[in-house]
Every structure is written in C-alpha cells, then in structure tokens.
Amino acid sequence: MTLSAVFSENSEGKYAPSFLGTVPSTGTNIYLVRDQVLETLLEPFKEELFYLGRVYGSTPLLPTWFKHFGSGRGGAGEAYHLGIFGKSGSGKSVLAKLILFAYARHADMGAIVIDPQGEFARDLRSGAAGHEGLQLPVREIIEGLGRQAEVLGVSDLVLDRWDIFEEILFESQFFERLGMRRNNNRELACAEIVAHLKKKKVTLKSLPERASFDQAWALLHDEKALARIYNQKDRRAGLKDQVDSADRDAFFSEVWSPVAALFDESRSGARKVTWAIDAVLKEKKFLVLDLSGKDNEDLYWNARIQALTIQKVISDLKQRAEMAYEDDKSLNTLVLIDEAARLAPREKPDDAVEQRVRDQLIDAVRTTRKYGLGWLFISQTLASLHQEILNQMRIMFFGFGLSLGQEYDAVARLVGSRGPALDLYRLFRDPHSAFSVESREYSFMTVGPVSPLSFAGTPLFLSVFNSVDGFLAANPRLAGSGQTGSAALSEEQ
C-alpha cells in the first residue's frame, strides 16, 4: 500500500486535508474506499469535482478538478500546462475532449484547439454520428454549458501578413514552373515581388485581382530587378525566356489565384487569425482551428502553410497575452495542441519555418503561464518532444504504450521514481488487445495537482469512462440536469 491522501476529522465533524504524523496503531480498521467515503471526505469541494473515469482496477470514481486559470471562485490563480501522452490509439484525444468539457464549465474561460488533423473539428461539425469508438456529443455538451463552440477551417481563415505571402509564394508552384530552384535566388525573387507590389500600392486584400498579378508579372521583365535576383547573365536570360514563353493566363488562374485567395477578405464568412484569437480571449468562445485543409478545395494549402499559420497563431496569442498582462488581466484561456512533438521536436529541424514554429512554441510555453494562458499538449512520444515543454508541465497523463526504452526513461524521470507506481503503469494493456470493443480499457497514470487525492504527489491511476452514458451520469451538469457527481450516480446505482 502507498499513501495517496490523508484527511482528518476536525471537532465539527468536518474533514480536511491533513498529514500522517505517526504510523497507525495495530488494530486500526481498514476500509475499502467507496464512492460514499469519497463523497463524505470531499463534500466541501463537491461543486468543483469532475469525473474522467474510475480508479484503475477498482470501482470508485476518481475525483479530479480542473480549476480555471484566473483568481476568485474555482480558480487556480495561475495557468497550468498539461500534457497527455500515449501511443496511437491509447485514448489521448478522447481524454483531451473530456478535459475540454471540464474547462468549459467555467464561464469565463475560453479555449482554442489547434487541430492539424481536423479531428476535433469533425466532432463539432458533424456531431459524432457515424464514427467508430466513443461518440461524444461534443457540440451539445459545450453548448449545453452555455458556451459558444465554433470551427474555423482553412477556407474560413484569411491570412493577413506580407511575410506570410512571401513565404507562400516561395513554396508555391510559381517559381517551380519558371524553372527556378528553391534557393537564395528564389528567395530574392519573392522579396523583389513583394517589395514591388507594396511600392505599387497593391494591398494584401487586392492580391486576387488580375491587376495585382500583372504587376508581379511585370517585375519579371524588369532588367534591374532581374539583376538583383541573378548576377549571372545567362541565368537572367534563362529566367526571361521562361517568363516569355509561359502561359500567363494559366499562371494567373492555376498558380496565383489559389495563393492570393488565402488573403482574400471578401471570401464569404472568412475571418482573420486575429479575429479568431479575440473570439477566444475576449468572447471566451471554444474555437477549433481546423488546419487540416480537408474543408478546402480552391485554396493553396500544404503542411508548410499549415506550419506558417500555426506560427502566426502562436505569435498572435503571445502578443495578445503580453498586452493583457499590461492591463493586469488574466487571459484565462486554454490552448490545446495535438501532435506536439511534430511542432516542438527535441531535435532541431533543418527547415527554417519548422524551426520558427518550434522556437515560438517553446517561448510561448515559457512566458504565457503568468498571463493566464495554459497549454494542453498531446503527443505520442515524450522522447522526441522538446525537453523545455516537458519541464513546464504541471499536470500529465500517461496512457498505454510508453513502457519501453527511451519513452519509459522519460516517464520515470517525470514521475520522479521507478517505484511501485511505475510497476503499476507497466501493467496497462493495449486497449485494442481486448476481446471485445465493450471491454476495452483506456487507462492513464496522472501526476500533478489534478485531484484532491493527489496532494501527496504520488501518481493516480484511472480508467477513462468507456461509454458516453457513464461519463454523463457521473457529470450530470454536462447532461444539463445541474446535479452534481456522485449524488446522481448513487441514484443510478
């Protein structure tokens, strides 16, 4: 047996967190923890409790709490960074959604989900119907809590910065088709075009117009500009030949337009990234940024532009956070990022854009907590995630699949020992090895101040609810009945 939490009864018959000063004497009765026991002990915290599942290998509900990041009632007074780790299929995304619901109960909290795969967006768009696995009614639950949920996809987002246009132009087919390699000269050419467009008073909004394209094209006939791009005469001549023989109309419609459209404010329903961030920080919406590009056919989109957009979102968030801090306000916002190890890998990426995303993310994680901005990272790996991100985490969940080699070493380091807790963790089974879908178990070990039972610092173990009904029965406020946790549950039992 290890000790997890100690409560003592005071003179009024109330229980309060305490410590164990002496070894209990021989003959002290031992009781099995049941829901009723926990309910009595945790009565004062009743309103704050939230249930993700049951104690691993047992039946009681594991009480957890997810305080908002502001001060005042139900607040932690500061933001927390959280992490959810585990192999593919271990149930990380599902757990993350449950945690989002926990935060959605706080009316003055906003959340933004940076969703590279479009997975969270799919839940919000379609309801959960028609997919395998746990079918969480994500929109109903969030809206049922009185919060506004919204999805912005690639086709709803307008980019609004010249440097991003310059990068995208570099990436696009534009120079590829003119036979120009991805090198310094291509970079120079992009910079020349942007400088020229600005000089001609072309705005980002007007990029989609034919006249803007014509301006860019005209630059490729400008001897002086060409000389700045290539100093070798034969290269210059080569480029000119390519430009002269190119099909200008096709260039406009096939290459220019899909890129320029990303900056087109007149697209119906389109929003700027800054708008999205305000919606979260000021209006406290729950916003999913679907950056998968799945919703989009007409715009130019790839992993690279996705990275540029993520970088823009992170830098805007950070900037806003700093401004809010000067006004002495807590942002009280959660940012959820899936595939964290891809965005903030331990090894320095070769690519300049990827490097910038990584640097910004690390910087943001370091600095934004004091502004009330907390991050929830999801990652399949610990070993390839940047150490600084791990260092900044207060609450962590470890699912199945990290019990070998480097991953296991990383878990052991974060949990702080290789004692019995890790032995228990190693007993987790692959949910997909279960005999039937109903008997699949999605278990997590958690460390950090996530539960009134975790103050001794020992990890806690839980099996996440594997049915929507079970989850809602334990958290009736989410189902709209307003009753709290175990009261409703005992009725159910």
Ligand SMILES: Nc1ncnc2c1ncn2[C@@H]1O[C@H](COP(=O)(O)OP(=O)(O)OP(=O)(O)O)[C@@H](O)[C@H]1O
């Ligand atoms: N608690 C649960 N109860 C029932 N089904 C679950 C639970 N958690 C996850 N599942 C199901 O298991 C499958 C994998 O879960 P999930 O998508 O959350 O895994 P993941 O860890 O996010 O994987 P990846 O790393 O590939 O994104 C899904 O079909 C999901 O619905």
Ligand SMILES: [Mg+2]
């Ligand atoms: Mg997932």
